[in-house]
Amino acid sequence: MTRVCWRCDARTDDHRRVRCDCGEPLWLETDPDAAPDSFPTCVESMWDVLPLLGVDSPSPGNGLPAAAGGTPLVRTESLDTDGVAVHVKPEGLNPTGSFKDRGTAFGIAAALERGEDRVGTVSHGNMAESVAAGAAAAGMDCTVLVPADIADERLAAIARHGPRLVRVDGDYGRLYHEALEVGREAGVRFLNSDAPWRVAGQATTALEVLVQLDDAPDALVLPVSSGGHASGTWQAVRALTGAGLLDSPPKLCFVQAAACAPIAEAYARGDDEVTPVEGGETIAYSIANADPPSGSRALAAARATDGAVVAVDDAAIERAGERFAGAGLAVEPASATTLAALEPLRDARVLDRGDTAVLVATGRGFGDPDAAIETEHVELAAVGSLFA
Ligand SMILES: *Cc1c(COP(=O)(O)O)cnc(C)c1O
Ligand SMILES: [Zn+2]
Numbered sequence: 001m002t003r004v005c006w007r008c009d010a011r012t013d014d015h016r017r018v019r020c021d022c023g024e025p026l027w028l029e030t031d032p033d034a035a036p037d038s039f040p041t042c043v044e045s046m047w048d049v050l051p052l053l054g055v056d057s058p059s060p061g062n063g064l065p066a067a068a069g070g071t072p073l074v075r076t077e078s079l080d081t082d083g084v085a086v087h088v089k090p091e092g093l094n095p096t097g098s099f100k101d102r103g104t105a106f107g108i109a110a111a112l113e114r115g116e117d118r119v120g121t122v123s124h125g126n127m128a129e130s131v132a133a134g135a136a137a138a139g140m141d142c143t144v145l146v147p148a149d150i151a152d153e154r155l156a157a158i159a160r161h162g163p164r165l166v167r168v169d170g171d172y173g174r175l176y177h178e179a180l181e182v183g184r185e186a187g188v189r190f191l192n193s194d195a196p197w198r199v200a201g202q203a204t205t206a207l208e209v210l211v212q213l214d215d216a217p218d219a220l221v222l223p224v225s226s227g228g229h230a231s232g233t234w235q236a237v238r239a240l241t242g243a244g245l246l247d248s249p250p251k252l253c254f255v256q257a258a259a260c261a262p263i264a265e266a267y268a269r270g271d272d273e274v275t276p277v278e279g280g281e282t283i284a285y286s287i288a289n290a291d292p293p294s295g296s297r298a299l300a301a302a303r304a305t306d307g308a309v310v311a312v313d314d315a316a317i318e319r320a321g322e323r324f325a326g327a328g329l330a331v332e333p334a335s336a337t338t339l340a341a342l343e344p345l346r347d348a349r350v351l352d353r354g355d356t357a358v359l360v361a362t363g364r365g366f367g368d369p370d371a372a373i374e375t376e377h378v379e380l381a382a383v384g385s386l387f388a
Helices: 100-113 126-138 152-159 172-186 196-202 204-213 228-242 262-269 295-304 314-326 333-340 342-347
Strands: 003-005 026-028 085-090 118-122 141-147 164-168 219-223 251-257 308-312 356-361
Touching (some): 100 126, 100 196, 126 141, 219 228, 219 342, 228 251, 251 333, 262 295, 295 308, 308 314
Parallel strands (some): 118 141, 141 164, 219 251, 219 356
């Protein structure tokens, strides 16, 4: 599986390289001639659409990797906003509750095929839970590096899958690079946010959407943090276009939380390069990466498809989360950003009345232990008089 740089086209067959000499992340080379010439008729899991990407795909085996993806695409009229028709891709239906299972599944399956038995990741959230679960399913040894101040309920969700858990002090961004280095030396496969295998697996979210709609929506909207999922989405669109299966690609629209928005800020400035920000607190805890390793690639994806990168504040995210809940969907704040983004995308004329937008509800989330229930929502009554 040759790896190639999206920016300078440098190639390598070294399956442990994740970054190019130019500094940008590598991804797997896609071969349009290796892809089938039509869409599959059914989408039960990510493995049904993965061949469309035109990469060497590993075999899914059984257990969690086999079950990843295959989420429905749901037309949700009650979320239509300002004349834009909304479809939702509920990624919370994945085995551990987020799209990360797609990337984990590809990574675990590919590592198994190489006879590797040790994986790791640097994460405090959904990716940690996903990798720990995937490794457990495959009987692999797993090391998860978490920040020292991680909340207990998150730690518990990761710990129940039995990985080696290591709390680390210091700069969590730098840790990403150090872990890759140490892992390479020790023969531990780190399935971090922009590992080429993870990105290829996460390309299946967009592949599924395009197959399920049998057409491109006007816009595909997803929250972005490291830029790994955004990169996979662009990889999918490029592969299908290259294979002649997509006439007009969707606009790729990415959303960040205003408190920590390095990619949206670079987009607004017209830069080609994402620079790290200080980064403040936001309720959208899954997308607060102040120094995104695939940020510049995500920025390029938005520009190349006439999409955009926008930021929304916590109040708007909260309101959007309530609208999702009212539509019957439990999503975490990171995912609610997609609905909050429709207004700024309309204002920027990226979306127009009559357009179709697919919102990728990336995860279900851990639940918020601090969430207050307003007491007027809860009644006190005798059961006998309930419906009197
Ligand atoms: C990881 C994650 C994201 C961001 O994905 P990146 O690939 O890091 O950009 C968004 N939403 C949820 C729920 C996530 O877990
Ligand atoms: Zn390069």
